[in-house]
Amino acid sequence: MKTSEQFALNEWLSYYPENMTYEEVIALMREPDNSWSADEISVWQVVENFTLAQVADFIESTQSHFERVTAHKPAYKCNKCSSIVTTNKRFVSQDYFAFCRNCDEDMYQLEVKEVTA
Numbered sequence: 001m002k003t004s005e006q007f008a009l010n011e012w013l014s015y016y017p018e019n020m021t022y023e024e025v026i027a028l029m030r031e032p033d034n035s036w037s038a039d040e041i042s043v044w045q046v047v048e049n050f051t052l053a054q055v056a057d058f059i060e061s062t063q064s065h066f067e068r069v070t071a072h073k074p075a076y077k078c079n080k081c082s083s084i085v086t087t088n089k090r091f092v093s094q095d096y097f098a099f100c101r102n103c104d105e106d107m108y109q110l111e112v113k114e115v116t117a
Helices: 003-012 022-030 052-069
Strands: 013-015 075-078 084-086 096-100 105-108 112-115
Touching: 003 013, 003 022, 003 052, 022 052
Parallel strands: none
Antiparallel strands: 075 084, 075 112, 096 105
8 A cells, every 4th residue: 555545544544454455445435335334444533424435535635635745846956056946847948947046047947957866
């Protein structure tokens, strides 16, 4: 199970079988017979008045958000002053994309190199 999946399940569920995958837990929660409860799953008290399908939506949103905020951010190195600039997106050569605080100048893709970890 991915870290984001385990985090999301633990945020909303107080118990679920550890031998089940993330997909299996979500599928079990979405079964029509389990609209309010399932023997194998316990939700935290704060969401006990929600259906399991609603809690499954919360879990999926949490998992998606976790992956988005922990995703690798590309880092670029300014060729003029060698400072590192991080950004949330990758750029193509024509994109005007970053301001170098050290040079006090705007940088373009052609003037920087991507830094690899």
